[in-house]
Amino acid sequence: MFNLSKFLKLSKRQSGVGISLSNSSIRMAEVFFKNNSLVLSQLGEMELSPGCFAENGEIIKPDEIYRALNELAEINDLRTKEVVTAIHGEMVVVRQFFLPFMPEKDLASAVVWEAENYIPFDLNDVEMDFAIAARDEENAQFNILVAAVPRSLVWQYYDLFTSCGIELIAIEVEPVAITRLPKLLLDQHNLTFPTALVDLGDNYTNLVVVSQKDVHFMRTIPMGFAKNDAKKEKNLVELKDEMEYEDKLNEMAFEVDRSLKYLQSRNGSTSVSQILISGIGADSNAERILNGILNLPVETLKFSLQDFKGNPFLLQPKYGVALGLALREVD
Known part of the structure; x- marks a missing residue:
């Protein structure tokens, strides 16, 4: 049910659905x-009222989420009811x-032994998985x-999807989904590695540093951008909100900078x-602030895929996690 082991290796299914x-x-x-071309067959979004999830990831309003999931599946007429989702929240480690x-x-046994020093839960009460993110040949x-x-949290999500007639073939964590995006971006961005991917999500900001084959670093920052995005879409942003938004972007950028400096100190070859x-928070303001603090080129991801008629389709950057989850199941 909970599987991270193919975060940069894609399986042999012909289609994949990420939610x-x-x-x-x-x-x-x-x-x-x-x-031999990746095609976007369906794309959808259903809004939720605030408070559907607790900060620790627990489901608070299952009935509302159930209705939204059902409507999303019915409207989009999915090719398969086998999907991949991700759990977020303070209890995700x-x-x-x-x-x-x-x-x-x-x-595997060595990882379990060592993980006891890092996981703040009884390992008997969690679903845990691991992957080799990189091989350091120099230091062997x-x-x-x-x-x-926590296993109880995994079952909440599993039961919710099952009640909608949707089979969860994997439950992941959001940073892992982000690591798959470079496979799509090689032809659309002038990628140089290592590259830092920063997903400014609704509830959290996920930072991963990747090269073509390795994951060098991964961190979830407890800072989201959903509220401001909703206000911007309704043209109701006041000066105070703009200032708060910029303050949040600055704080996020400093956290990213701190993480990259830590990575550089830990592994001098990873620059x-x-x-x-x-x-949802990716925009020109985020580009400008990150560029100013990190002194690195910053660009908003462009996800350009074909639709089922062969026409080019440009996805909004807010679909990054869903797309990364869908990519888990395709070759």
């Missing part, structure tokens, strides 16, 4: 392959640590990515060359 959940909306993306090279058959060690979620941003 991302937040306190403001549910977003869905469905993709499939046609003539993502950690990275190093282990010496060893036979992979011994790695694995960079291990571990994610853990980020550019920042790509996505999420």
Whole structure:
């Protein structure tokens, strides 16, 4: 049910559906392959009232989310009812640590042993998975990515989707979904690696640093941008709100800068060359502020796919997580 092990390796399904959940909306993306090209077959969003999820990720208003999920599935006539979703919230734990090279058959038990030092829950009460994020040949060690979620929280999400007739084939965490996006972006951005991906989401900001094959760093920052986006769409932003929004962007940018400096101190060979941003908070203001603080080129992600008629379709950056989840299941 809870699987992170293919975060940069895609399976052999011909289609994939990703559904991302937040306190403001549910977003869905469905993709499939046609003539060796990735095609966007469905895209949708349903708004939610505030307070559907607690800060720790627990579901507070299951009836409202149930209705929105059902409506989203019916309107979009999904090719498959097998989907991937992500859990967010304070109870989601993502950690990275190093282990010496060893036979992979011994790695799982070593990860469990080491994870007890990083996971603030009884490991008997969580769903936990891990992946080799990178291999440090110089120091003969694995960079291990571990994610853990309380089992009770996983079952809340599983029961919710099952009640809608939707089969959850995987539950992930949002930063892992973001790591798949470079596969789509190589032809649309002049990527240089390592690249930092920053998803300014509704409830959280996710930062990942990737190269073509490795994940060097991952962090979730408890700072979201949904409220301001909703106000901007309704043209109701007052000067005070604009100032608060810029203050939040500045705070987020300083956190990203702090993380990148930590990564550089930990691994001197990992020097980020550019920042790509996505999420509901991605706009020219975010580009400007991140560029000013980090002194790196910053660009909003452009997701250009074909629709089912072969026409180019440009996705809004807020669909980044849903798209990353959908990509888990396609080749």
